[in-house]
Amino acid sequence: MRKLLKNYLSVTGLIIIMIFFLAQALAPSIAPYDPTMMEPGNLLAPPTSHNPLGTDGYGRDIMSRLLYGGRVSFVVSILSTLVALLFGTATGLLAGFFGGWVDTVLMRIMDIILAFPALLLAICIMAVLGQSNLNIVLAIGVVYIPQFARLTRGSVLAVRDLEFVEAVRALGARSPRIIVRHIVPNILPSLLVQVSLTISLAVLYESALSFLGLGAQPPTPSWGNMLSESRRYMELAPWTAVAPGAAIMLVVLGFNLLGDGLRDVLDPRLRGRI
Amino acid sequence: MKTAKSLAGVLILVLILSVSWSGQVGAAPARGGNLTIGVDQEAVGLDPNLVTAFSSVARVGLMYNRLVRYDNDLDIIPDLAESWEIPDNLTYTFHLRKGVKFHDGAELTSEDVKFTLDRILDPKTGSPALSYLAPVKKVEAPSRYEVTIRLKEPMASLLSVLASDNLSVVPKHAVEKQGNLQRVVVGTGPFKLADYVPDNYMKLVRNPNYFKPGEPYLDSVTFKVIPEQMSLLAAVRSRNLDMAAISEGGIIVQARRDSGLSVEQVPSLNARTFGFNVTRAPFNDERVRQAVALALDREQIIAAAEFGFGQPTGPVPASAKKWALPVSAFPSYERNIARAKQLLAEAGLPNGFAFSILCAASYEGGLPVAQVIQSQLKQIGVTANLEVVEWGAYIDRWVKRDYQGIVELRGGGADPDRFLYRMLHSTGSVNNFLFKNAQVDELLEKGRSAVDYKTRKNVYDAAQKLIVEKAPVIFLYVGNENAAMQKYVKGFNVMPNGALYYLEETWLDK
Numbered sequence A: 001m002r003k004l005l006k007n008y009l010s011v012t013g014l015i016i017i018m019i020f021f022l023a024q025a026l027a028p029s030i031a032p033y034d035p036t037m038m039e040p041g042n043l044l045a046p047p048t049s050h051n052p053l054g055t056d057g058y059g060r061d062i063m064s065r066l067l068y069g070g071r072v073s074f075v076v077s078i079l080s081t082l083v084a085l086l087f088g089t090a091t092g093l094l095a096g097f098f099g100g101w102v103d104t105v106l107m108r109i110m111d112i113i114l115a116f117p118a119l120l121l122a123i124c125i126m127a128v129l130g131q132s133n134l135n136i137v138l139a140i141g142v143v144y145i146p147q148f149a150r151l152t153r154g155s156v157l158a159v160r161d162l163e164f165v166e167a168v169r170a171l172g173a174r175s176p177r178i179i180v181r182h183i184v185p186n187i188l189p190s191l192l193v194q195v196s197l198t199i200s201l202a203v204l205y206e207s208a209l210s211f212l213g214l215g216a217q218p219p220t221p222s223w224g225n226m227l228s229e230s231r232r233y234m235e236l237a238p239w240t241a242v243a244p245g246a247a248i249m250l251v252v253l254g255f256n257l258l259g260d261g262l263r264d265v266l267d268p269r270l271r272g273r274i
Numbered sequence B: 001m002k003t004a005k006s007l008a009g010v011l012i013l014v015l016i017l018s019v020s021w022s023g024q025v026g027a028a029p030a031r032g033g034n035l036t037i038g039v040d041q042e043a044v045g046l047d048p049n050l051v052t053a054f055s056s057v058a059r060v061g062l063m064y065n066r067l068v069r070y071d072n073d074l075d076i077i078p079d080l081a082e083s084w085e086i087p088d089n090l091t092y093t094f095h096l097r098k099g100v101k102f103h104d105g106a107e108l109t110s111e112d113v114k115f116t117l118d119r120i121l122d123p124k125t126g127s128p129a130l131s132y133l134a135p136v137k138k139v140e141a142p143s144r145y146e147v148t149i150r151l152k153e154p155m156a157s158l159l160s161v162l163a164s165d166n167l168s169v170v171p172k173h174a175v176e177k178q179g180n181l182q183r184v185v186v187g188t189g190p191f192k193l194a195d196y197v198p199d200n201y202m203k204l205v206r207n208p209n210y211f212k213p214g215e216p217y218l219d220s221v222t223f224k225v226i227p228e229q230m231s232l233l234a235a236v237r238s239r240n241l242d243m244a245a246i247s248e249g250g251i252i253v254q255a256r257r258d259s260g261l262s263v264e265q266v267p268s269l270n271a272r273t274f275g276f277n278v279t280r281a282p283f284n285d286e287r288v289r290q291a292v293a294l295a296l297d298r299e300q301i302i303a304a305a306e307f308g309f310g311q312p313t314g315p316v317p318a319s320a321k322k323w324a325l326p327v328s329a330f331p332s333y334e335r336n337i338a339r340a341k342q343l344l345a346e347a348g349l350p351n352g353f354a355f356s357i358l359c360a361a362s363y364e365g366g367l368p369v370a371q372v373i374q375s376q377l378k379q380i381g382v383t384a385n386l387e388v389v390e391w392g393a394y395i396d397r398w399v400k401r402d403y404q405g406i407v408e409l410r411g412g413g414a415d416p417d418r419f420l421y422r423m424l425h426s427t428g429s430v431n432n433f434l435f436k437n438a439q440v441d442e443l444l445e446k447g448r449s450a451v452d453y454k455t456r457k458n459v460y461d462a463a464q465k466l467i468v469e470k471a472p473v474i475f476l477y478v479g480n481e482n483a484a485m486q487k488y489v490k491g492f493n494v495m496p497n498g499a500l501y502y503l504e505e506t507w508l509d510k
Helices: A002-006 A008-025 A062-098 A100-115 A118-129 A133-160 A163-170 A175-211 A223-233 A239-266 B002-024 B054-063 B110-121 B158-162 B172-178 B229-237 B249-256 B286-295 B298-306 B337-346 B367-380 B391-400 B416-424 B438-449 B453-470 B501-505
Strands: B034-039 B068-070 B076-078 B081-088 B091-096 B136-143 B146-151 B191-197 B201-206 B220-225 B243-246 B261-276 B354-360 B383-389 B405-410 B473-486
Touching: A002 A008, A002 A239, A008 A062, A008 A239, A062 A100, A062 A133, A062 A175, A062 A223, A062 A239, A100 A133, A118 A133, A118 A175, A133 A175, A163 A175, A175 A223, A175 A239, A223 A239, A223 B229, A223 B249, B034 B229, B054 B191, B054 B201, B054 B501, B076 B081, B091 B110, B110 B136, B110 B146, B110 B172, B158 B416, B191 B220, B229 B243, B229 B249, B229 B473, B243 B249, B249 B261, B249 B473, B261 B367, B286 B337, B286 B367, B286 B453, B286 B473, B298 B367, B298 B473, B337 B367, B354 B367, B354 B391, B367 B383, B367 B405, B383 B391, B416 B438, B416 B453, B438 B453
Parallel strands: B034 B220, B034 B243, B354 B383, B354 B405
Antiparallel strands: B068 B076, B081 B091, B091 B146, B136 B146, B191 B201, B201 B220, B243 B473, B261 B405, B261 B473
């Protein structure tokens, strides 16, 4: 942990993430207005003290929408990463530990998922399941299962035949115990890095789906649908696009920096370098 | 500040228009050249008697002719018929132009006109124009250049109906050979179909035998489909398009700021509506519909959805000035939250209710309109959930009447019979509200069979007030028809119904 705090990349990332987390958690108390309130006489107002980030084409306060929109991004990206982590790690553990036909079947399924372009697959899943917040989580989650599965399987293969595992086995431990007590702790660091990177991608994909009209439905604000609406008046009111665009960029950057920092700290070969 | 800016914009526009106008005076139209026009939707079929999509109608209008047509003031002017007589209320005789040739060289005769009308009247054809022609008894072709239409009952809107692109005259020999004309074009119009790659482009070339001497001036017209409105404008700016038909107000503001382009806008005949399936609760209760109507603020909807380019309208599109009532004639157009809540309480819903509005993300699908309605209804305690569906699904559910509330863009007509009868008569073919009211039916029938303008005006005034009171559908506003063009495009007029007829008089000054 101390090493992590010395790594200025990950500290920057952590700060961005903390701001993001606090902003969305405190949205109801710090947002100046109701994010769905339309102020008819105040359409596309540029940033002023009244509306710190201006208003959109319906006269809604962009600052408030940005804060509330963060909640959608936050919840969806964390939950979908959890889905991917859970199913992906389980798949990878089983495939790596048992090998043989279990490995073949599971990993070919993962290959099939990987064969589809990620966004296309997410759109297809949304089209089949229908529009709901849970379905966005599932759609994005499913797309990232193979990443976790492959990573886990690789790590399991690397430690499965090490002497300490052989030793536990010789002492009579059964497979579930070996996996949970001795293998998982060894692959945890690399999973942590992957989680951080996946969250940043999930934020991007949630925005992309919302942008295409498949994510959060109006009037619920989300960064993606704010961007999508701003397309209509990008030239007249650039602030409508800049605010959600910058928010997405910063959060993605934050999680990427954290992920990179974590990897640097956890990987001894890279230690000392940027 | 904003008003000052837009005022300045208008002044600049006027200046630009006057400059280009004065440049046009005296200058004779130049022949030749290709005009590339950008549109946001691909045509769906090309048989003029069968098509329903706005995009198809606009294109067949360039390749075929009707007996009569509208000009840009919405007056009826001769087209294939040189003149006509109405000896009594039940008989219309049309004298055709002589020597008009179809694109394949055959001459147009009264037989083709009779064939076309009989084809539409045959229910097996499945023409959307069938219900327009319900009062027609018989079509006769007494001589080679004379057509007589006999009616069962008087029908004042007959000329207006005949001006519809769906009543374009098709050649008998070609239809008999081909079955239908969805894929081939054999018209009499100013342009012939040369090359068509669906979802990419459609190239029309000049018809050298067109019956108006010298016209069209252009050698060819190329349609390009660009679904995204902002991209349409970008393509005009980069000179990849000579002209683009643009629907969204926000994009038009951006086009107007560009001094290199000329922008033309006219009030549209197409009305934005918010309708209900009146057979489904809670909208089967008239009071609930009235309460919703009272909660809406049209100006606010126009400001947010159309950038202020539009005007509130009653059941007859406000742009059809001869028939439209001023909105002050409708008491419910004045927003009244207290009265709306009272009506809800009387209907047994003092705490409001929740329902869903069907809409789509395209311009026609009206998502921005639905969003403003949603926010306005919140103030009377009504929760509107938006069902934003893909365009195909939207049309499908529109046809099946599978919705509680729906935001639509309704294609209007200059004559109230054309617009209202189909939409609100209990037998109307596009009465998607499933609205049935004996009084409304009676008024619409009376308006259809009366001939004298004054009588009809009174009937339609009464009908409009009654329709607004019953509120099966809430008429919101009419927007604008817009075109953004290069400065060298001359002679084009935007028409209130979106038709592109004036391309035959368009020429390039470069």
